[in-house]
Amino acid sequence: MVSVALMLVASFWYYPKWKQEKTEATLSWDVSGYYWYLPSIFIYNDLTGQSFKDSILNRYAPTNQDFQQAMKVENGNYVMKYSSGMAVMYLPFFAAAHIMAKPLGYPPDGFSPPYQLAIQLGGILVSILGLWYLRRLLLLYYDDKVVAIALLMLAAGSNYLNYAAIDCGMSHCWLFTLYVLLLLNTHHFYREYKAKHAIRIGLLVGLATLTRPTDILSCMIPLLWGMEGISITSIRERMALLVSRYRLFLLAVACAAPVVAIQLIYWKYASGHWMVYSYGGQEFSWKHPHIYDYTLSYRSGWLVYSPIMVFAFLGLLPFAMRGKNKVAIIAFFLLNYYVVTAWDIWWYGGRAMVQSYPVLMFPIAAAVEVAIERRWLAVIFWPVVLLLTYYNLWLTVQYHGGKLYDSESMTKRYFWRVVGRWSAPEGTIFLRDNADLYEEQPMNSKVIWHASFAQDTGSAYVADTTTHTRYLRLDKDHQESPVYAFAIDRSKGDRLRIEATFRSTEKEWDTWKMTQMIAELTDSKNKNAVVKQNLLRVYRVLNRQETRTIALDMDLPRKPFDSVHVRFWNAGTGVEIHVLDMQAIQFSE
The missing domain is CATH 2.60.120.260 (Galactose-binding domain-like)
Structure with a gap:
């Protein structure tokens, strides 16, 4: 309840994003790109020509005046930059806003305040749902005290707070909840081997892939669940299980396939090709992933700006020693981390890890469990957790309306000059450009x-x-x-x-x-x-x-x-x- 209350305060009191305008609105930047399918289809009936785009850009400026939501392909049509999974999940909230917009006196144009509020409400509801079911999932493996502490660390101490409560129109909290439901259904599948769980697993993997194609990695979780080691014997046992239960696994694939096919059909319709790479020059460096920059850079490093997640790494050892489903959890964690850091636009920051936090919560809970069992560790654990929680709350405030954080031009010297502070001398801001700033009065000049x-x-x-x-x-x-x-x-x-x-x-x-x-x-x-x-x-x-x-x-x-x-x-x-x-x-x- 404390986690949910914190999220509601952040979303509705501290920074109600649906009340903001232009690039600070809920439907701005990436979110507007995910969402663009819906007004294109249901309001303007113009999915490929985009004749309405200039009127929306001029009136609402979700990406300033630059049309970044789609690109023009060789046949003259526009193809959306982002895949359609988020639009599918937004659909019921969009529909409610569209029904209510005109009666409430707002233009039914897809971007007026009712639509902004509807997507924000959808995000916060999905986030609360994810936390609720994550608690149920973790209680299957850890006691209530451990789970409560781990959830508070997540909700108050990590960047999940921002993406679950404020920037909740982004894909990350929605995918977070998909992963929670996937883990929970996978747990029950291996207990009961029922068709209903296979169907849910297929739909969840399909929707995650439709939302973010690299999240096809989510299929590793149901395929490897229950394995506690990698050996010839364990691999043979897993292959035997797949053969003996092949109808259920095929059922999951059969449910995932039509969901993923939504994107393939759209690409064929819009471009004439079954596959379209819509990210332009943005690519992956598979041979040289940006592990250090993505993780520790002062510009946007994951563990620099969400350092409480270091407990996911610290918890790997105790989790590997006594945790359950070790192969699925650790293999997904490492492979997903490799894919995230291989993306050349590495400065998009730690948000790309948020959807995998349900998986990371297992080693985090293992770390909490060890800290509770060993009192001498608690002397270190609690001060560190409280400090990192304060840091995350400070950072969240600075990110939305504060004057000290700048996601585009952070430097090492500027970071350490302002971190944790609520004010700084005006000239300090030049440290974002120039590390040689001399803040004293020159003598003998x-x-x-x-x-x-x-x-x-x-x-x-x-x-x-x-x-x-x-x-x-x-x-x-x-x-x-x-x-x-x-x-x-x-x-x-x-x-x-x-x-x-x-x-x-x-x-x-x-x-x-x-x-x-x-x-x-x-x-x-x-x-x-x-x-x-x-x-x-x-x-x-x-x-x-x-x-x-x-x-x-x-x-x-x-x-x-x-x-x-x-x-x-x-x-x-x-x-x-x-x-x-x-x-x-x-x-x-």
Whole structure:
């Protein structure tokens, strides 16, 4: 009940996502792509032409103004990027919203508030259902105290909280519940060998695969369940079981096949081909999975941002020693982990592991069981769990409305500067771009270069009638500035600071379009090779119609260099910005 209460508070009080707009709404980014089938079929009757897409993008901007939900194929039709499993599960909630939208005074267009709320309610209901049945499943193998602690660790201490309560339109909590039901039905299948369980297993595996094709790995669970080791004898026994119960296993396959066929039929209808790879250049690196980056990078590492899941690894040993169904649990855990880390877009983060948490709960429960049995371990276990739970709650707050977490540009130094805190000095934000930020006041500094643009000519330079000076203007037609070069001698100080005064017209909010100030150390004796480059995005602190001096710091390396090149890049934005003057100072810490 505590876990459910926490989820409800997060979903309906702290961050009611269905009330948000544009890319923060429930039906945004990936969720809008999963969902796009439903309005295409049932409202606009335009599954392949997508003539309505611009009106939705202009009004609701679920992916800004960029149509990312589908791609155009060679026959001129559009094919959805994501497979249709989520749309199948959304269908009853979509139908309820569509029936109620017009009577409630909202446009029945598929994206108005009733639809946003319906998908959010669907997600939270499915999440609660998953937790309920997960408890029933774990109680078959562990006592109530162990299960209660393990579930609290999951719901309060891991990223499951976010994807079960706030971003619950995403596929992960829905797949989580499918895995719980698959595990529970697999348990009962091997106890009773009844057709009803075989049918459910087939439908659940089929729906998981239809939702996320790599989740075809879920079939490993019913195929390997009950095996406690890998040997010639155990393999022969499993093969004999498959032969003796082949009708039930064929029944499961027969139930899974038509569910998976939904996607094949759609692809054939839309593209003329039975198979379509709709992810463009996004692929897997099977020979070189991104295990370290996916797991431990400060940008989005799974165990960096959901460290309580380290207990899944710690629990593998006690689970392997005395757990049940070891082969199915451990084999699925490892193979699924390999597939997740092989995806080249590894920075999508730990969310891809959420659906496998029902499987990971077995080694986690084993770790909890050991901690309870050995009192000396409890002295370590409880403080660690409480600390990691606080961290997860802090991170969830920061992720939705906080100012300290940025999923796109986290760095090691910035992470450790802000982790667990509720505020930080404004300039700290530049650590997201530049690890050399010097947060103290420079002492014994010396100006080694200055530029005011008074003598510069060209279309990028504009006369300021108010101050009778000139300034550098960057806009949609002037994206890059000239390069400003000056000499430097490291013996005069081991730190460099470039200060530039900016004047903004509007605020650029898109991180990747923010104007950049870039400094490079070069070696003229080596064909002006770049020895080091630092940058910062000025709109991190520069607000609308503000004039402000911003500094870029650089620790000078031991490698040989003799000049500094400074330039500005508008990074694709059309927002106009003015650079009024610049100077460089050199100092030592």
